[in-house]
Amino acid sequence: MSTTRRDALKVLAATTSLPFAAQGATEPKNFTAEEFAVLSRLSDLILPRTDTPGAVDAGVPAILDDAAGRSPALRNTLREGIASLGGAKFLTESEASQNQALRRISGLDGAAPTPFFTALKNEVIDAYYSTREGLVAELGYHGNVPLAEFPGCTHPEHQRLD
Amino acid sequence: MQIRSSPEIADVLIVGSGAAGGMAAWNLTRQGVNVTLLDAGERFNRARFWTHVRPWERRAREARGLHPPEFYLQASEQPVLTPPGRPFDLTRVWGRGGKTNVWGRVALRYSDLNFHEPALDGWEIPWPVTYAEMAPYYDRVEQLIGVCGGDDDEPFLPGSRYHLPPPNPRCGEYLIRRAAHHAGVKIVAGRRAVVTREHNGHGPCHYCGACGRGCDIAAFFNSSDYLLEPALATGRLTIVDNAVAAEILTGDDGLASGVRYFGRHSRDEHTLRARRVVVAASCVDSTRLLLNSRGARHPNGIANSNDVIGRYLCEQIRFHMYGFVPELMGGPVHNDDGISGAHIYMPRFVPPGGKGRDYLRGYGMQFWGFGAGAGASFGKQLPGFGAGLKRGIKQRYPALVALHPYGEVLPRADNRITLDPVRKDAYGIPLMRIDYSIGENERRMAEAMYTTCEEILHAAKAEVLPYQRGWLDVNGAAIHEHGTCRMGSDPKRSALNKYCQAHEVKNLFVVDGASFPTSTEKNPTLTILANAWRATDYMAAEMAAGRV
Numbered sequence: 102m103s104t105t106r107r108d109a110l111k112v113l114a115a116t117t118s119l120p121f122a123a124q125g126a127t128e129p130k131n132f133t134a135e136e137f138a139v140l141s142r143l144s145d146l147i148l149p150r151t152d153t154p155g156a157v158d159a160g161v162p163a164i165l166d167d168a169a170g171r172s173p174a175l176r177n178t179l180r181e182g183i184a185s186l187g188g189a190k191f192l193t194e195s196e197a198s199q200n201q202a203l204r205r206i207s208g209l210d211g212a213a214p215t216p217f218f219t220a221l222k223n224e225v226i227d228a229y230y231s232t233r234e235g236l237v238a239e240l241g242y243h244g245n246v247p248l249a250e251f252p253g254c255t256h257p258e259h260q261r262l263d
Numbered sequence: 264m265q266i267r268s269s270p271e272i273a274d275v276l277i278v279g280s281g282a283a284g285g286m287a288a289w290n291l292t293r294q295g296v297n298v299t300l301l302d303a304g305e306r307f308n309r310a311r312f313w314t315h316v317r318p319w320e321r322r323a324r325e326a327r328g329l330h331p332p333e334f335y336l337q338a339s340e341q342p343v344l345t346p347p348g349r350p351f352d353l354t355r356v357w358g359r360g361g362k363t364n365v366w367g368r369v370a371l372r373y374s375d376l377n378f379h380e381p382a383l384d385g386w387e388i389p390w391p392v393t394y395a396e397m398a399p400y401y402d403r404v405e406q407l408i409g410v411c412g413g414d415d416d417e418p419f420l421p422g423s424r425y426h427l428p429p430p431n432p433r434c435g436e437y438l439i440r441r442a443a444h445h446a447g448v449k450i451v452a453g454r455r456a457v458v459t460r461e462h463n464g465h466g467p468c469h470y471c472g473a474c475g476r477g478c479d480i481a482a483f484f485n486s487s488d489y490l491l492e493p494a495l496a497t498g499r500l501t502i503v504d505n506a507v508a509a510e511i512l513t514g515d516d517g518l519a520s521g522v523r524y525f526g527r528h529s530r531d532e533h534t535l536r537a538r539r540v541v542v543a544a545s546c547v548d549s550t551r552l553l554l555n556s557r558g559a560r561h562p563n564g565i566a567n568s569n570d571v572i573g574r575y576l577c578e579q580i581r582f583h584m585y586g587f588v589p590e591l592m593g594g595p596v597h598n599d600d601g602i603s604g605a606h607i608y609m610p611r612f613v614p615p616g617g618k619g620r621d622y623l624r625g626y627g628m629q630f631w632g633f634g635a636g637a638g639a640s641f642g643k644q645l646p647g648f649g650a651g652l653k654r655g656i657k658q659r660y661p662a663l664v665a666l667h668p669y670g671e672v673l674p675r676a677d678n679r680i681t682l683d684p685v686r687k688d689a690y691g692i693p694l695m696r697i698d699y700s701i702g703e704n705e706r707r708m709a710e711a712m713y714t715t716c717e718e719i720l721h722a723a724k725a726e727v728l729p730y731q732r733g734w735l736d737v738n739g740a741a742i743h744e745h746g747t748c749r750m751g752s753d754p755k756r757s758a759l760n761k762y763c764q765a766h767e768v769k770n771l772f773v774v775d776g777a778s779f780p781t782s783t784e785k786n787p788t789l790t791i792l793a794n795a796w797r798a799t800d801y802m803a804a805e806m807a808a809g810r811v
Contacts, residue, residue: 147648164322200649209647223643230639230656231318239653240660241596242635245317247469251601253431259590260437262444 281361413452472600
């Protein structure tokens, strides 16, 4: 009835880490190739590959490209933010240095997160957890399917009133 | 533009096909009355609903240029004017069945405490009906449409003998029920118009959890399948689709004589004569229609010489609090879809002895969105990024609980709908202005609502997502508008008598939520159905007696 996590991972093994063009898509429509490469890297820094697919594995950058096409304000925020991180130069930095740069704008160091970080993180989360990789393989969602019965809670320890 | 006038005279002309208009059409046709109904849209094609389309499939379909039926009326087609800084988020569905195609399905009985509260606290007018008068109609509606629920019977939530079996709560709902119990707050089974077993040829629900996209098998009440189709089967109902009502016409005697309307797409103007008119276009659109019906005898809008229609707009305040219960953190992920939305409900909470109650009326609470859903937007409110964020989201995903209290907004004369003197829609119908704000009573009630939520989440030992005390959803978000054409026993202070018949125009009835004198803390659709059934029973009897 539902895809098991192992099945999903098997399917995904074939598609992980392929660059944008190899996933069947064409050029980004709302970013330059350089911007898109930085956006992809940032997406993976926010939700990286672990024992499950990461943001790039799940095709998040292409979803962000589409979202930017629907919202000029989002597109501007993302492009300006990418520029503020040094553009393509960001890709040549070490992973530690990239994480440090993201940390500075994330709010973790006390200051409020920047509008760019907030927009990026929100978009990456919305996109990733709407993909089969994010929802099924990572979270284990198996809903929106017809059931003959709905079991609900089957745990007596949850159902006590006192 | 050509004006087309039909030579026929309808026995009864109904405007609107949602819960109220559908009920009026169903109840009148089954009693032998010939009815013509104007609907501003058309029938939604159930075969084209995207009920079982999951998020990634939706994106793939959209990339191919596909779209499901659009339920919601776009503001660009019918703008609503509001003062700067005071938005009103109006939700409208034009099409057969109206908002019942996508409604939240919460089906609650009002009680005498609701009906009589204004008489006790002195704020505006009480309902002109008692629970004893309404109860038989609640019974009949529940038997007709199918409402699942428990056997509880509360002061503010009268019980029913006709509930279908309620779905078992999810883990988080049981845990919140226990926490609420510890906090002194009673939680009961939710009551929802979902057929949990085959009922009158509908359903049963298959628990796919996607009711908000429209049900592919009509396993929850919608006016089109449950009322309009049976009414059509009598042969006594004629539906005019894509008919945008502009004005109720009146004769020299001041009585309603028909309706002027426009083809939604053709923009052709039509008139249709009728012996009686029933208005059921939803609170706000009905009000616009009544105010725009300014015949020689009705310079202030039909049946509105006392300037009541358009005033006393009242809705509900609400907000949302989210948390994660420790028992479910990092635990197994279940299919938490159920009947989509809450399986539990908090009836009006009254603190023991009225302690700390410094406001009139009250609030209830819904609990939709528990557990594993088709997304994880709560993750935006967790700090940071990286593998730690990803782990934190996964750990919390099955443990999500969500509290959504709804509080009554008092009716006030200055909260009103008017017609703009200048701006018009594509048909030349004046645009409406909604001038609406909440007051001190609602702000005090919101404080109590926050306190109740905090006490429940504290008792649950929940990790609570950041929130700002006092924050409220945008006005209109509850989609429970009332009050602008209210019933009452005093003709000076109300527009309708207790049977939704206009005091000033005896062949005009307004049977939707506009007729409610108060918004109460509850979801209104069950009461709209019961009230429209009651009103049209009276109307049919008056017709049979030759009085209307």
